[in-house]
Amino acid sequence: MSAARVGVVTFPGTLDDQDAARAVRHAGGEAVPLWHADADLKGVDAVFLPGGFSYGDYLRCGAISRFAPLMEELIPAARAGLPVLGTCNGFQILCEAHLLPGALMRNAGLHYICRDQGIRVESTATPWTADFAEGQEIVLPIKHGEGRYVADEATLAALEAGGQVVFRYAGGNPNGSLNDIAGIRNEAGNVVGLMPHPEHAVEDLTGAPSTDGRAFFTSILKKLVNA
């Protein structure tokens, strides 16, 4: 049986694509490079939108990427159920594309922050988090200047009521996100966005002092194999 194929998107200014592809490979999947200018998903089984500063974060983080030719294909595919994970700038793009509600604003402290952050897993009902336990506390790196999650009251209430908050910061909120939100999912659960970086926490030797990011990749690969 051939390995499950996970697309990794590169926009101009994407930075963590190499890390994301490596994490997919380490988990036993095939990482398929997807280029922003090609309106072609190459038949992948899932898509990873990595972090970076796509288009230099000009205008607003993710605001320009959202109009890339690839996104014209990705948006309807995600609406139709294709599993999509966006981390950091990828999360920002998903919000700009209205695949996820709310927005990410300048950190409350106004500084870019790179640190190993405690995160609580709030929902395992997504194809990206099934290998976690609900309530599990994990450590993942965060590295962003604009990660303060905001949404209007009704949206927040709906996210909470619908179990769509997937991750919350634990042991201190680094950026002022409402309700300590670190990551959310869409109603269907196939689209997940989070500010932390699972792809930097998959190896003992490099990256964060944790391998808690592995479960994202094992979760999706199991899901795809069993599909």
Next chain:
Amino acid sequence: MSPDVSLDTVKRAADTPDERQPYAELGMKLDEYDRVREILGRRPTSSELAIYSVMWSEHCSYKSSKVHLRQFGTKAPESEALLVGMGENAGVVDIGDGWAATFKIESHNHPSYVEPHQGAATGVGGIVRDIMSMGARPIAVMDALRFGGADQADTRRVLPGVVEGISHYGNCLGLPNIGGEVVFDPCYIGNPLVNALCVGLLRKDQIKLATAPGPGNKVVLFGALTGPDGIGGASVLASATFEDESQAKRPSVQVGDPFMEKLLIECCLELYQADVVVGIQDLGAAGVSCATTELAAKGTGGMDVQLDLVPLRDPSLRPEEILMSESQERMMAVVAPDDIDAFMAICAKWDIPATVIGEVTDSGRLVMTWHGETIVDIPPGTAADEGPVYERPFTEPAGQAALNADSPAELPRPEDLRAALLQLLGSPNLASKEWVTSQYDRYVRGNTVLAQPADAGMLRISEAMPGAEETTRGIALATDGNGRYARLDPYAGAQLALAEAYRNVAVTGATPLAVTNCLNFGSPEDPEVMWQFAEAVRGLADACKILGVPVTGGNVSFYNQTGTAAIHPTPVVGVLGVIDDVAGRVRSGFTGEGDRVALLGETREELGGSEWAHVAHGHLGGLPPVADLEAERALARVLTEAASRGLLTGSHDLSDGGLAIALAEACLAQGVGCAVSLPGGDAFTDLFSESAARALVTVAPESFDAFAELCAAHEVPCYGLGTTGGASLTVEGVLEIPVAELREVHTGTLPAVFG
């Protein structure tokens, strides 16, 4: 179209030999101007004057430092690793298995004072392009920073801006920031030092050089458009002492666009992969002037350039301004005519503007035209390589003997060593730098094995580039420098800077291979500053020879002074090392309970220039620690061999603050305490002396005998101090401090100052 009457053509220059020219305003001395007239046999055109003024500036020509820097070549140790030495954009060393590393450190001091954010950001951008132009993928950066006192008002303007500039630019480029230094001293209040280092990786048979051979080959300018930023930066900013009108120089600081640079990196790597580049040069100081003259001088010798083809961001720019513009994120390549289409297609893929602006010739002349009129016609080597060389006078500073006689031996010793340790640990130079380093991405690209606050940064190369999967190797990098030591004795101070960086690489288990340096000094026109410079270069060259690590390149920054007050002479030294298997890397500090703690090396009473004298007494006098380079070498052998045999569970270099601070930092690394006894003698000296050639290591009990034997074989003194474990730093009979208290003191200082 009416003729451009203000255009100063070669013909007009010949016809108006007596026209007064603003050479002095451009930073040129009269004798230098006269030499240009002699070379050309006429007065230069205004465009030619622009070229010579920037190319012959101190910053570009090294005219005051050249005669001293030659020692890095004449005294260079034999090194099989050295592939490209000084004189190129960056040095290249062989790191094994067909791979090479290129690295260099460069200053951006003056711009960072005038406009901290953009000054520091473009410092990162410039050094990254140097590394790209060698044919390498940049894989990491680090920064050696010096600021005025943490309590001085202007430091609160400069430091946050510099850190934000480095953070924004480096993070957007996707390069991990893996180390560096942050040092405070009032001597830097008007002259902060921003020294940026970049390291890159390439196949050793794919080195690119800045050369334009092959008549008929095309000259392509690619990257950002040319604007009015940084005009005259090289001559006006970098080569003149600050007086009070620094605000008026603001337009001379360049503005960076890291997004463009990221695209430029990926574009260049694809161009190299496609093998469509004959020669390449980045545009840094002196912009188009520097790139055209240097490429032509190192190639077949001639080049024709249509300057009006340079794509502009501001269409009103005059040719002189285009020549001097230091707009960022630009590169110049020499491309065979048959490869031009492929070259342009790759640039288009990355949305990089690229324009053919000229052609290589064998005329021996660099000829530039502006809408058909000839405005430059010079032998390129006269601008690039044959600038003035000064044998500036130097003399020992008047107060040097008195300074050296003012020994710290008489300073009152502290009654309470616990309080003394905590005072040092919380002082700005030794306090946690997390406020700074947490603003840098240290994880991107996924190959960071060690990063700050580790003694050295370390990168895995096996996954850094396609095709590197087969190697287990890694590289380690550290930068160090101590201006107080160099003030007391610039010869020894430069050697101690090298020794510390060398040691910091060795404690991780890597073998030091090669050196880059950034020499930050006051005005070379002051004979006392020139003495400091001459002594520092002599010391560094001698030390490199003994330690067997060649200088591969670097940078000199003069005129770091405001009025008559120069900074401490501050040679900053970067050392690159290689480790055969990154999995064998040794982490900083105590990594587990029950390990034996040992102190390696000899401790003498050496407190001149020490952190203790500085913090407790505001004292600077006496002599710095002895630089015992044979002892450094032996220590490094023990550390690297012990690492490769898996004998070490942790290790940490001893430097500022001595054993006291090394123990505290080792406890803080993983939150593991220790119980140790001092080797005997005076507890204060044991704890706070800054004798060099020392390290603190931990060894599993079952390995200790083998480790002690290894030390004995290399004649490195090894004192068993005690055992790791518990929640406190305990020095028997002297002090006990809970690790939590250490942490509170260590982490509180910078946030309290900078918010």
